Amino acid sequence: MLVTLIVASALSPLAINIFIPSMASIARDLLAEEAIVGLGLSLYLAATALIQLVAGPLSDRYGRRPVIIGGMVLFMVGTGMCLAAEEVWLFLAGRVVQAASATGIALSRAIVRDVFERERAAAMIGYVTMGLAVAPMLGPLIGGSIDTAFGWRWVFWLLAAIGVVTIGLLLADLSETNADRGKPMRDQFKNYGALLGAGSFWSYALVSALISAVFFAFLGGAPFVAVNILHMTPAEYGLWFGLCAAGYILGNFMTAQLSERLGIKTLMVAGSAISMSAALLSLAFIVVGWLTPATVFAPMFLVGIGNGLATPTSTAGGVSVVPHAAGAAAGMLGALQIGTGALASFAASLVATRHGGPIGLFALMAAFGLGSLIVAMAARRVRNA
Template sequence: MTATRDAHLPDAGRTVRRPMLVTLMIASALSPLAINIFIPSMASIARDLVADEAIVGLGLSLYLAATALIQLLAGPLSDRYGRRPVIIGGMVLYLVGTVMCLAAADVVLFLAGRVVQAASATGIALSRAIVRDVYERERAAAMIGYVTMGFAIAPLLGPLIGGTIDTAFGWRMVFWLLAAIGIVAIGLLFVDLNETNPERGKPMRGQLANYAALLTAGSFWNYAMVSALISAVFFAFLGGAPFVAASLLGMTPAEYGLWFALCAAGYIIGNFITAQLSERLGIKTLMVAGSAISMGAALLSLALVGAGWLSPLTLFGPMFLVGIGNGLATPTSTAGGVSVVPHAAGAAAGMMGALQIGTGALASFAAALVATRHGGPIGLLALMSVFGLGSLVAAMLVRRVRHTA
């Protein structure tokens, strides 16, 4: 678990020096941090660059689209050239994009910088692939649980940090902070990360063929759908809840941020439970439990709101359980998915990450439409329940396997 301990993997007969978990956590958290930290600054950026706020808002949607695409490319590239050069290269591009945003005098350069910034998504996909390289399947689920805590911490702290810095120093200082964190991430990766992929060097044609192997592997799709649909419960809430909170509950952005911390806290707890119990209980048990908890929480909120008890507690309280469910199901489904075709772990991680982000973006958009036009909070919570049910069905279809080569 440290940088000085070697991982002896019997399935591959090799010894690989494991990177520190903090290195992978920072690499994994950088992209979601860059997504969330700039959101409070969109109005400031629009004023400074004399641009429409809707155009500046493309800095979020373009970033998400680029994130999905980059994860698809990062996987096979890392299987071909190795994890280390691809993840470091992505972080260097992220730094270039951040400098472009800092130097922007118009919205065009700013948006271009946001697209280049999205190269940090290599950290999302490849940190998981690296974990699978150096840990056996069940233990990998535990370690991915620790690594993905960044996904909870970044959305929780990002808007608070970004809004505070923008108010005190202006929006460009937010990007100076992102640049500093990027430099730290690159330094850690250079010093701490050795190459962990023993099968690199195959022609790209063969690496892209790994996608064909994954597309025809039914078990991979079971894991991938658990990952995508359990995340869709969370993303749907992100897309619809702000409208409900503002229009029906009269909540301020600060109040929304404080209540939303319940979901992030639940996610951290769920990840910790996964890290402690994945080897003992197996990943299928935790996937099923996490999906059931998330679906049950959405149904609970739906029942309470449907009975006329709409309040911050009935809307946000069950999200604590949704967070726990995500913390149980996301790392375990990821560990299972990247283990289906071991020599294509990078491609699998990239495909799962792209599917997760893509499904999340669609869920967020659909939830916004439902919450504002077709059903309000009832429609939003019903949609979340449907996603939770889909995740539970996919989890139950996974075959129980204790160990894999």
Template sequence: MLKRTDETGLTTGAAPIRAPMLATLMIASALSPLAINIFIPSVTSIAGDFDVPPSTIGLGLSLYLAATAAIQLLAGPLSDRYGRRPVMIAGSVLFLVGTLLCIFAASATMFLVGRIIQAASATGIALSRAIVRDVFDRARSASMIGYVTMGFAVAPMLGPAIGGHMDGAFGWRSVFWLLLVLGVLTLGLLVFDLSETNRDKGKPVFAQAASYGILARSPAFWRYVGVSALTSAVFFSFLGGGPIIAGHVLGMTPAGYGMWFMLCAFGYIVGNFVAGRYSQRFGVKPMMVAGSLLSFSAPLLTLGLFVAGLVTPATLFAPMLIVGIGNGLALPSSTAGGVSVRPEAAGAAAGLLGAFQIGAGAACSTIAAHLAERSDGPVAVALLMAACGFLGLLCAVTARREAAHAP
């Protein structure tokens, strides 16, 4: 049975999302992405303290990403069964436990265990989107998800700069003290400001997990997954290969890299603002197509410039402003469409979307890092980014327009 909506776009009978709640969801969805790479500048310091190779501490990133993908798959069905609020609160509590293990770690093993447990905060990524879809219809949810997911993209862009300054001033453990404070703040907001939005909870977990089978057989759902994962992969490919190109080819300093990298963050903010302002007016598919087109055309421009031998900070970073805008348009719309395919399984859909988005990003960032070390590294990385953008655009174009306007 379809949900009725009033003239504001709110689902009838559901508690309205108040502005403070939107802020809570933004913070909750940003905590896990911030923790993904805020410690990267401290890898050498941490390895020195524990007397292990830096590659061992580097596992703190790959293990975190793997755990994040797995947790999002579990969080969806659990939230459909028990409710969004308790699952998000439990995830925040586990994040604090993992952060404390990292702070007081006496060995690399304890540190890595703490990193894995920290990934429980990934419940905020998937379930903040499901909460929005619980309350708003498809057109309005695309707009609101644009605001909520802003933190998801901006946080990992700012994380390395924050972590590097914290490590230099106070040591690497101060980075995790900062995460602990932010985790406590997030938990407090969830406890006092987050209301339950799942009106259909109560089915057995195994029955909810069966929703994955239903979603897996839906071509429409996989097109939304494709847009979300592949347009994100354009950014993650740059995240993996960009620092190597900037350092080894262009000789840029970490500070210089951080300043140029802000262009991508600014672009995403602009794209999210436009999505939040106009998604309800134009619909899900037009916003997805526009965002995917930008996310493809920008690395295509980069590829052409690199092939012509124009490898400079401007040709490397300026197109990322366009990529950021494209991601800001496409991701909220594709997420809103994906969690609307089966509204009664919005939690499972959000978890599956998030898992593929993180998984594709992790894979492409690793591939890009290896490609960047080649003699033709800049061209190879730009080619990977363009390929991901093209496939994402293909998924967006082939999505059915009528599905984008379904309630």
């Protein structure tokens, strides 16, 4: 079932950015402005955050299996809308419906927590979230190649094919893991109140959101630095960016191996410290005048490791605070990650282009890393954290 959860959790992040190289093609074909087509990204992210908030309580009420499969069916509907679009508004509506695949992100974590105790859950979540690194790394490369060879609609045909495979795996392999389902929805949404009032949950949630913000800030600001200052081609950017994804995969693997031995709090602190230090390292290189692809991207390998250590452990801790509300907790954690990441990405793009360039970008990343480190260290003094 682990492979099935990896595939299910990877579909949504793959769909987030696989279409980005095709935005100009879509704009030309649908006779729309590129800025309007760009809403296909921001609306998808916003819908992803909202869907995770709803998916958690729904899965606590009706079970993990029907909700995650239902989300994937809606993803197929949205993909069909994008394929059928002859004008931009149907395309954008399809992107919003596609975001239902976010049930795979939130509920794969809840399913792991249903099956394993907290420390072991951190190890298994480490494996599951590897898909979250591989999919965004390969998405633009695959999407750009398909668009160039066959046109943008074939990108969505590929997503449809992957969606079919995902649904097939879920139907054949995913068992129901929520043994405490059946409470009325109003009681399920009350779980959010219990989570909001739990200081230990906020410790985990803030670590998860802030450590993710380090990565999302780089996503938002680095392309401007790479293209406008370093004059890198998209292909060069993609190759260098692979260092971050490789670090994230390694960090998740380390979490899977070390979480039971060292505990999730130790790995949260270590991951936050590594990510902050990596951002400071790039900042120091740039301040002294060493602005090269290596000084911008090589430390991102360490940022990836830090995220791989802190993200699955903070997630495992967050979904363990109120065990009967694991679905709601997973949804809230996912929504906070995506929401904070979207804000961090937007802020970084402004900083990188208008207010400080690469120095401002890495200072912002270091600030997010520092915030994550402070919260992770404070979590040691929180009961049940």
